[in-house]
Amino acid sequence: MVDRTPPPPSIHDFATWAPVLRLLRAGGAEGQATATSARVAGRIGRHDWSLPVRRPRPQPGRAAQVEDARDEFEAVERVQKGLADAGVDGISFTAKISPTGKTSLRLFAPSPAVEPGTGTSHPGTLILVEGALPQPWRCLPDPVPAAVPAASADPELLERTLRERLPDAVGATEAEIAAAEARLGVPLPEELKVLYRVTRSRWENWGDDDGAPERECRAVGCELFSLDDLYIADAASRHCSWKFAAMEAVVTPPDAAVQGLVGSPGWIAFGDNGGGDRLAVDLTPGPCGHRGQIIMIGHEESAGAELVADSLTDLVLNRLSERSGGSRTDQPPAVAYVNIRSLPSVEAAAHPGLEVLSIGVWDAEPLSLAPVIGLPRLRTLTAYPGTLADPVQIAELTGLEFLELGPQEWRVLLDAGAVPRSLSAAAITVHGDQDPLPTVAVANELLALWHRPRIIKTVLEGDLGPLRQRPSS
Known part of the structure; x- marks a missing residue:
């Protein structure tokens, strides 16, 4: 046997x-x-x-x-x-x-229309429109035609410095650089070409020299990607679930050096700071930035980037920028939080530029949404269960693309036929040890309204x- x-x-x-x-x-x-x-x-x-x-x-x-x-x-x-x-x-x-x-x-x-939940038995975010992206992930950079390279950008000094520091490095050929440009779909700025003409940063070129990566990191000022690993740090490269992405807002103050984008077709990522944050050459700077400046894209943030140096030459010479990213203290925020520790009312949050309204834990009378009805840019509303005086008011928020409510509030909207049809995604907030069956039932009713695959x-x-x-x- x-x-x-x-x-x-x-x-x-x-x-x-x-x-x-x-x-x-x-x-x-x-x-x-x-x-x-x-x-x-x-x-x-x-x-x-x-x-x-x-x-x-x-x-x-x-x-x-x-x-x-x-x-x-x-x-x-x-x-x-x-x-x-x-x-x-x-x-x-x-x-x-x-x-x-x-x-x-x-x-x-x-369901393929439901993002995974965060470690619970309840459904995650419902994607009501297939392929839909949150508004910040659809934003492209504003044109800055007056932007020019910084005066500190000096390709000759950059090449001389790198060759002195990396005398044995193997550089990329012009054909390899051209192939990288074709793959990325953008021409590389001259400073970045100089960098890779000195070293193409491939492991096979280092052989048994275990110290080569560290020397290169010290010489350049970051953990350099190989020429083959350069990538465009556009919005698609910065993944974020709908639930959190819908809470972001793209804001670029008039004195900003870097545009407050999720990503840009002009951000060429070429290195890492050793902690997961990416360094990129910025070809689409903010109103007060320089074309070709070096920015850092933080791995713990979902939008925006920090100015590191005005040029690649400055980065290599450790002349880091002391300029801030800009300020906009004279404008009310595009993202507003109303709860027991932040804004005291919906009225205090309302203004024409409001994009995101989050109503959190509340220990007073339920709130009316009347102050934000008709606001032209309001696209996201999240409300802690029990905080809304009349959930049906949501039907008058005709520009919403994301809505997060408790199961009871969703039930009111469903029974009243008042679910906004402008929505691209939705979430059901559940707190405590609640039976997931009612939540799944609400989720399936919402998915059915958009003819999406149900759970x-x-x-x-x-x-x-x-x-x-x-x-x-």
Whole structure:
């Protein structure tokens, strides 16, 4: 007889989920009466998971070990094998477990129209219009025809300095530079050409010289990309989920050196500061900037960039800029927050340039949206559950492209037929330990209005058996 490896468990087989459900039931049973049904929920992806499991505390003086959570890892791994077998990246679930162990498990298959949630069993952002981008990601740079290179840009000095610092470097040929320009779709500025004529920064050119990368970094002032790895740092290169991207605003003050963009077809990324922030040559500067200036694109921000040096020559010579990015203190903000610690009212936030209104935790009477009705640029509204006096007022905000509300507020809009049809994306705010079933129902109604793929719910029935009581100590 030949032993055969059994096929991986199916994601729609109750036995696949039983170990996870037993862990969750055991963790939730502490301090609860065993005569009542328990509800558990979570999410498992092929490479991560979010489960309300209470892991045992390590013994005093000992760090947590893999063995301490082996049951959890093995239970999750069983589901992950099922996900891989089904070709599914992740799945959310909720289950109702009776005292006898009878269980009703509901699985929520991901929809291509729903972004993954942030570690919860509730749906993430709903993409109502396929391929739609938030307004800041659609912004292109303003033309600055008067922009010229800085007086400090000196290709001859730059080349002389780099060759002195990197005498053994292998530079790019003119054909290789031309190929890079063709790939990027823009001509490289002269200073950047000079840099790569000195060194094309390819690992194979360093051979066994382990110190070459560090010497090059010191010589240039950053971790230099190879000529083949240059890229255009446009908006598409700066990924951000709809929920957060919709909260950004592109603002360029009149005294700014750098335009407040998400990205630009004129930002040529050529290096890294060693911490994940990208250095780029800026060919589309702000009103007070220089063509060819060096900017830093922060990996922790979703929009804007910081001026580093007025030219590549300045960067290499460590003549860093002391100029600020600009200020706009005379203008009210395009993004306004109304809550117990920020603005005291919707009236205080309202002005013609308002693009984003976020209403947060509020301990007074619910708020009216009347002050912002008719504002020409308002495109994003988020409201903490229970903060709106009349959610139907949202129907009068005809320019909204993103809306985030609690399930009850969405229910009011749906029942009144008042969901703004201008929306491109939407989100449902859920706080605390709420059953995801009502949230999924609201999400599917919204998706149906735009004829988008809905979240598929699958119900599995099974029996976990009686809960084993832990021995008393």
